Amino acid sequence: MRRFLLPLILLALFIGESIFVQVTPHDLLGSGKIAVPRFLMAALLFLTIFGSKKHGILYGLLFGLLFDIVYVEIIGIYLFLFPVIAFITNKLMRILQTNIAMASIIVLLGISFLEAGVYQMNLLIHHTDMEFAVFLSSRLLPTLILNAIFIILAVYPFKRLSEKFADSLNE
Amino acid sequence: MPQFFLNKRLIILLVSIIILVALIGFSLKDRENLTWPEQFLKDTTGFIQNAVSSPVNYVAGFFENVEDLQNTYKENKDLKTRLDELARLESEVQRLKKDNTELREILDKKDSLSEFEPKQATVIGRNPDRWHELLIINKGKNAGIEPNMAVITSKGLIGKVKSSNTFTSTVQLLSSMDPTNRISAKIQAGENNFFGLIEGYDKEEGLLLLKRIPYDAKVEKDQNVITSGLGGVFPESLPIGKVVDVVPDEFGLTQTAYVKPGADFYDIGHVMVVKRGALQPELMEMVDEKEEEL
Structure with missing residues (x-):
């Protein structure tokens, strides 16, 4: 049962992101500011840090593909970025201490990497003509504020969950 | 040099970048329809989204209703002032409608570009990253929804159907920046109409860009912009x-x-997908026969 709990929660976050955007007003953090919920990415990174690295990257691939097909209709953007960021996070955590505060900062760093990566990709395929300075102030900053709130609320439950998931794998 | 090829991780990275570029290129191609695994996945997630979104919408609707109640008095006052005007407009519309049908009968012209049949649908999802402004709605091919149909709310045009699966469809909003997203529109300026193309969206100001209007057109503020129906897919006067x-x-x-x-x-909850009454011209029909012989 415990083995399936985490994938189910990831699926709930995957659908929850879309509902969150629909229900909350678009100018949640001021007009012209776009705050993107990256709850799925945060959960995947928590899994990589506290649970199993292999499953973090694997679920990253799986949910990246699902995200691309269902929400973006361009396959490749999240399919590439989710696992790569999980991989980099894992490499970083080998050098750093695995405690809650450090993990939260690293997850926030991962989310800003994701945002910048998606921005660069969209710039490359001409789906946006936003300038980098505008991107920083109207997208990255509000996104980081929103996700920092989520991370503070979710870090402890996800730590427990990921550790239990890792235990269930070892049994 | 041999060490370079022995580095397993580097090779994995290179191969995955090649696959990534190939996949992005494949999905950016002007596709009529999605491949069946994509359609299957979209329908399956659409099923879950459908189940989740109805209770969520119910709760969200409740809070909206409470908010609406607070504005009722002011709204009522505004509406009453408009009511007098409405009676006059209504009689005029009826007279014009009757005129129109009679004149059409005389001309023996049956289909018109402005005729359409709307299909109701509910929004069950939205792209969270907001780079590509896409909505997912709960009607698909089995309700007769096809790609490129216009999508409207009660207040006006919001976009077009990007792709349709069996039970769900994806709507691309006017506000999404896609070089292939163009809509033929016209400005109503008294006696004259000026034609142009809706191309692009200014995100900061929240304004659509209507480009390619003739340089001598006298366009003024507050003139209405409607669809022209000349693009071949959308009906007229949305x-x-x-x-x-x-x-x-x-x-x-x-x-x-x-x-x-x-x-x-x-703030989009319910949309209407619009099927044009007039036939869509096939590309082959538009090619002149003589041209074909050449």
């Missing part, structure tokens, strides 16, 4: 918005109008 500002384009050959959209691109 409202889009109002002109806010007109500027000459960079070479001075045409003008660009900034259009304030009538519909809200964010």
